[in-house]
Amino acid sequence: MNFPAHATSPDAARTLADPDTPFAVVDVHRVRRNIERLSTRADRLGVDLRPHVKTAKSLDVAALLHPGAPCPVTVSTLAEAEAFADGGYTDITYAVGIDPHKLPRVLALLRRGVTLRTLLDSAEQAEFVAEASRRAGLSVPAQIEIDCDGHRGGLRPDAPELVEAGRILHAANCLDGVLTHAGESYFAYTAEDLRLAAKNERDTAVAAADRLREAGLPVTTVSVGSTPTAHAAEDLTGVTELRAGNYVFFDLVMAGIGVCRIEDLALSVVVTVIGHRPEYGWIVTDGGWMAMSRDRGTSVQAQDQGYGLVTDLHGNPIPELVMTAASQEHGTLATRDGARLPDLPIGTRLRILPNHACATAAQHHGYHVVDSTRTTNTAPGIQDFWRRVTGW
Amino acid sequence: MNFPAHATSPDAARTLADPDTPFAVVDVHRVRRNIERLSTRADRLGVDLRPHVKTAKSLDVAALLHPGAPCPVTVSTLAEAEAFADGGYTDITYAVGIDPHKLPRVLALLRRGVTLRTLLDSAEQAEFVAEASRRAGLSVPAQIEIDCDGHRGGLRPDAPELVEAGRILHAANCLDGVLTHAGESYFAYTAEDLRLAAKNERDTAVAAADRLREAGLPVTTVSVGSTPTAHAAEDLTGVTELRAGNYVFFDLVMAGIGVCRIEDLALSVVVTVIGHRPEYGWIVTDGGWMAMSRDRGTSVQAQDQGYGLVTDLHGNPIPELVMTAASQEHGTLATRDGARLPDLPIGTRLRILPNHACATAAQHHGYHVVDSTRTTNTAPGIQDFWRRVTGW
CATH class of the missing domain: 2.40.37.20 (D-serine dehydratase-like domain)
Incomplete structure (x- = not known):
């Protein structure tokens, strides 16, 4: 047990009546049940799960995700990547488009033996990653972000820049695959909308992977996911991994979309x-x-x-x-x-x-x-x- | 200089191009100018200023508020009160209605020699404060919160409970005064609305103080303030101190209301x-x-x-x-x-x-x-x- 500074002795019997309010509480039973539910789904769909740790940002919550050795995870900041690397996690996807200024910290993690996968959606960023890899004498694994629903970043599967970025990455031995996130699924209203969002997310990622492969480029990872689509997907053929983060805790927005x-x-x-x-x-x-x-x-x-x-x-x-x-x-x-x-x-x-x-x-x-x-x-x-x- | 963990050597020339983004920046020139502006106003209005440190929550920003010895401050949490007490501040108003569970931390600050003023708006809370004071053998200074615009907490100046709470506090030597906050002034649209909000805030606080005095109760502090009304007040007769917090930084909401x-x-x-x-x-x-x-x-x-x-x-x-x-x-x-x-x-x-x-x-x-x-x-x-x- 590790109690915060304000806590009285850890030996004292403590309940939710004790710490001064306000404070955050997590029900570990519900966390376990939520984790089990998506884990079972992923098994049935035949894909690996790469939980996004950006919601809980906690090594203790992450420990419930896997029985023994650390599992692959997704992070939203390099601070998370570094903390999870310190905690023994060695397969980490940093799922925010890479800022070239952050590449030194990415390289430092790679040198520690962590497979830190980066994300990008432009030939410009691909050049930065390829150049940094050449200078460092190692390959920064990179995934190309695919836009499946106009949510924020990403290239459409038919964008000419997709193959261009893929070629730049491949030339530096950096190309790992593609990644998409159906962020608009947070605004779905029916089970059918969610099912369609999941199908669209899968179809778009697979189409992008196919396009790169047709151009002679190797695609290892085809990564999709969001908490709504991860719970609605029926077929993930061609997808290698599923990401979701919010599901460990869930919230009223998730309850509102069912x-x-x-x-x-x-x-x-x-x-x-x-x-x-x-x-x-x-x-x-x-x-x-x-x-x-x-x-x-x-x-x-x-x-x-x-x-x-x-x-x-x-x-x-x-x-x-x-x-x-x-x-x-x-x-x-x-x-x-x-x-x-x-x-x-x-x-x-x-x-x-x-x-x-x-x-x-x-x-x-x-x-x-x-x-x-x-x-x-x-x-x-x-x-x-x-x-x-x-x-x- | 104290740089955060990620920083390179403090000796290295560092600019806004250096730290990894995102990060918060404060322009000390603008902070000084904003502080000077309200300070001059308070002097002209003949009231003491008790800045609310809840915006910056920084001892370094607070140091700009006063040339030498720490000034009176307002806080929004006991964590702030404790940090400012550690920083040498000895006159602190905790401007959130007191939760009886937090009285042990209030008493601990009083025992350190800090005048920690509490806030309440019910006879029920007054009883808790009076009882805690009697048991501890010292007086917890308490102000009665007055509602001037239906914003959230407080008693109306004509509420029977105002005098009742005042009597309970006075019997335990705890009554310090009244405090009000024109929270609805954040939704004012014109200079005239702001001027009226400031007048209403002052008038309501003074009316409440007068009512307590008419009941034979001593009122030392008559505290008013919000960033909008502090900058619009024209006459604060009967008011002893002015509070404002946001003004050290200001923001688009404040710019939007002028x-x-x-x-x-x-x-x-x-x-x-x-x-x-x-x-x-x-x-x-x-x-x-x-x-x-x-x-x-x-x-x-x-x-x-x-x-x-x-x-x-x-x-x-x-x-x-x-x-x-x-x-x-x-x-x-x-x-x-x-x-x-x-x-x-x-x-x-x-x-x-x-x-x-x-x-x-x-x-x-x-x-x-x-x-x-x-x-x-x-x-x-x-x-x-x-x-x-x-x-x-």
Whole structure:
């Protein structure tokens, strides 16, 4: 167990009633169940899983992803890559288009024996990677980002630059494959939309790989994934690996598009009631956007969940109670549809389920860990404290 | 100088071209100018200034607030209170309604000789504070929060509970005064609205103080403030101190309501161009919401500034270029009104001016410091690195 600085003795019996609020909590039972679910799917689809660790950014959460030796992972920053390399992970994809200025840190990881795979979507970047490889006398593995749905970066499979970038990389022995991310699947509304997004993601990646192969270029990795499409894909023929990150925790956005149930949400924030405004129908807490983030992902969904849904300290939802507003260190709770405000005296602790786990987790140094299968009459016991990797 | 872990030797000449992006930058010249402006106003209005350190959360920024001995400050967390106490600050107002669970940390600060003033808005909390004071054999100074505009917490000046809470506090020698915050002034649209918000904030605080005094209760502190009202107030008769926090940095929300100019914004985030999508009119950078926060405060203003305005590395605005979308580690830039996309090759560094300085600053461990009065042909030199206080 490693408790944060403010903690009292690790030997003291500690529960969710103990640390000062607000703080982030992870239910390890739900994390295990979420991991098992996608792992089973990937096995059935016949692809390797390369979890994205950008959501939890925690070596402790990552340890639940694999029984023994570290698995392949995806990262969103070089700080994550370095921390996971320190933790024994040797197969890491850095899934953000490479900034040439960061190549020295990439090379340092390669020299440590870590297969650090980079991403790019232009001939210009391919030249930087090829040149850095030649100068260093080693090959920086690079994947070409493919745009499957106009989400942000990537080349379309029919872009002339795809083959051009592939040739530049191959000449320096850097070409590893292609990677795509169906980011627009976060805005899917039906199971059919999700299924189609997954099919499109797979088809686009495979088309790009085929195009490179037709040009005589070797493609080893064909990587696809997002939490929604990973749970909706039915056929991943031609794909070598599946990526997903959010699924370890899930959140209200994922529940809103039907990828998980509310009872699968593994991350929450414990807050305390610090005031009442009966004239407005508000309960005021000490958990504002600093604890929850400013993410309002569900605002574009059929059911807007405000800044989050409210549960009691055991994780049981309090019907109709929603966090409706946030300032830096204040949260406002109110009921939907004029439902009666529950009686929650000053000092009552509650848990808030977030819109977007990646954003909420980022507001905290780490997670107090509980296990919802260990039921108690008193507040849930804290099993551990898991630190997050921060910065870039 | 104290440079972060990733930094190369502090002796090496370092500029904004050096650290890996994204990272936060503060222009110390603008900070000084912003501080001087409000300081002059407070002097003219005849009130003490008690700056809120929740925006910068930095002892280095706070040091610019006062020439010699530490000044009175306002904090939003006990972590800030403790860090500022460690830094020699002895007069601190913790301006979030007190959670009784946190009173042991408040008492510990009082025992260190720090005048830690608490805030509350109910008789229930007053009882907790009075009881904790009696048990500890010392008085926890407490202010009663007054609601001047329905923003979140506080009692109306005519609420019966105001005098009740005052009596409970006074009986334990805890009553320090009243405090209000015109939080709704962030949504003001004209200079006249701001002036009225400032007048209302002052009038409400003074009315509450008068009501307590009429009930025979001593009121020492009458505290008002927010960055918009602090810059609009014309008469603060009866007020003893003025609070404001955001003004040290300012941001696009403040510029949008006319409290500052774009050229007063002291905080920005340096990002790097990592891709181009000419078919969509996008430039892709490595600065997403992890670096900028999810705050979209200008979305409700006359001019929506997306996730931020773009400048070159020297801080010169690039006309019509706006950060229009953000994912975790990707930012999308586009031009307004179909303006021509500037030619910004892969690797170009830019600075993004944020919607909300408090939220953007919170995404970073600290600030690289530049001084815009030291002009250079190359990238601006980094003078120092200032760490932030984090957590609760």
